[in-house]
Amino acid sequence: MKKQFCLSMATLGFCLSLYAQNTDAGYFVIxxxxxxxxxxxxxxxxxxxxxxxxxxxxxGAGNCVDLPKMVKGSLDGVFFAVFLGQGARTPEKHEQAYLMANRIIDTVEQVVKRNESRCGIVDSPFQAYELKKKGRKAIFMGIENGYALGHNIDAVGHFYKRGIRYVTLCHTRNNDLCDSANDTIGFGGLSDYGKKVVKEMNRVGMMLDVSHISDSSFYQVIRLSAAPVIASHSCSRTICDNKRNLTDDMLLKLKKNRGVIQLCILSDYIKDIPQDPRRDSAFKALRVKYNGFSGLSDEETQKARRAWHDLQQQYPARLATVTDAVDHIDHIVKLIGIDYVGIGTDFDGGGGLADCRDASQLPAITQELVNRGYTKQDIEKIWGGNLFRVMNEVAGLAAH
Structure with missing residues (x-):
């Protein structure tokens, strides 16, 4: 009897241990x-x-996204941003930006081709789901900064045919489409050409990205667009008072538009954390040296990025945490509901948290969501369902 009792207790202990392990790992199963x-x-x-x-x-490269990291973090798909730094607003520079965007797309295509057994370029949710069934990662593309469009409205259709599925209308400086959140007032929102771009993007079925644009630009896009819009990498201004983030009123307007805000995990947009003054001075000097990272040649851009990386190593940032990031999701969900929020990390462009520094660590976000009571259905919406709904609606409206 004593032997049987001990065996029973041992079995119970094993089962409880297994249950605890499964409970702890349940978030990763989801x-x-x-x-x-x-x-x-x-x-x-x-x-x-x-x-x-x-x-x-x-x-040792300090990068955030590659195929092994995507596999480890179970990241099924990613939007590669075709980024253009803002340069002079002249016909010559617009042409250079257009050509550079095409060169970057060429490079992405070449990289994916070299790894085609493990990933593929996609331009729709359906294609992405099909790749996951085959164990391959989905690579989407978007353009960051409408500077690449110059004054050629046909460029919208050209880039759509090349696989681009959203355009962030501007970056940290005003361009010929609209005003930026980080610049002085120019057009007071959208330019006349910017309004034409909004309508043309609606027509071809390309998503409008309102991250980086000024408040006035945002409201004008919302009024003008016949299709839902996205904020591909932004946060809540109520939680972190940064002009790159969206106010509660903007979030309510985004809900009415049936759009989606994708949570950016760049620490400065998540939480205001005092930094080492030496770090602030060093980065300020770097920005001055490289003209605020605007109008740089390819060689200068690479030098600036290397210098930026070196300073990051010399003066590590004090970063916000996953808990801080999910506070933004909580606020957004309470304000406008579960159907209008997703995740856009800004990895390899400054995004990263103290406990989520690259794609391999993204399950930490899911773990925090589970800890706060979000269901599998909720998490599915946050991790892609909401964004894919918008993609499909934008494409559907264009088709009709």
Whole structure:
């Protein structure tokens, strides 16, 4: 009897231990079961440098996204941002930006081709789901900064045919489409040409990205667009008072538009954390040296990025945490509901948290969501369902 009792207790102990392990790991089961997509990474910037091998883990390179990291973090799809720094607003420079965007797309296509057994370029949710069934990662593309469109409205259709599925209308400086959140008032919102671009993007079925644009630009886009819009990498201004983030009123307007805000995990947009004054001075000097990173040549851009990386190593940032980031999701969900929020990390462009520094650590976000009571259905919407709804609606409206 004593022997049987001991065996029973041992069995019970084993079962309880197994249950605890399964409970702890339950978030990862959920994470792997849903389609996970990151709506904004600047990985093409690293690919253009030529030193990053997307097919390997790149130890010591300091990059955030590559195929091994995507596999480890069970990230099924990612939007590569075709980023253009804002330069002079002249016909010559517009042409250079247009050509550079095409070069970056060429590079992405070449990188994916070299790894075609493990990933593929897609332009629709359906294609992305099909790739997941085959164990391959989905690579979407968007353009960050409408500077690439110049004054050629036909460029919208051209880039759509090349696989671009959203355009962030501007970056940190005003361009010929609209005013930026980080610049002085120019047009007071959208330019006349910018309004034409909004309508043309609606017509071809390309998503309008309102991250980076000024408040006035945002409201004008919302009024003008016949289709839902996205904020590919933004946060809540109520939680973190940064002009790159959306106010509660903007979020309510976004809900009415049936759009989606994709949570950016760049620490400055998540939480205001005092930094080492030496770090602030060093980065300020770097911005001055490289003209606020505007109007740089390819060589200058690469030098600036290397200098930025070196300063990050010399003066590590004090970063916000996953808990801080999910506070934004909580606020957004309480304000406008579960159907209008997703995730766009800004990895390889400054995004990263103290406990989520690259794609391999993204399950930490799901773990925090589970800890706060979000259901699998909720998490599926946050990790891609809401964004894919918008993609399909934008495409459907264009088709009709």
């Amino acid at each position: 994470h792997k079961s849903v389609f996970t997509v990151d709506s904004h990474t600047d990985t093409p910037l690293r690919l253009m440098e030529g030193a990053l091998d997307f097919g390997t883990d790149n130890p």
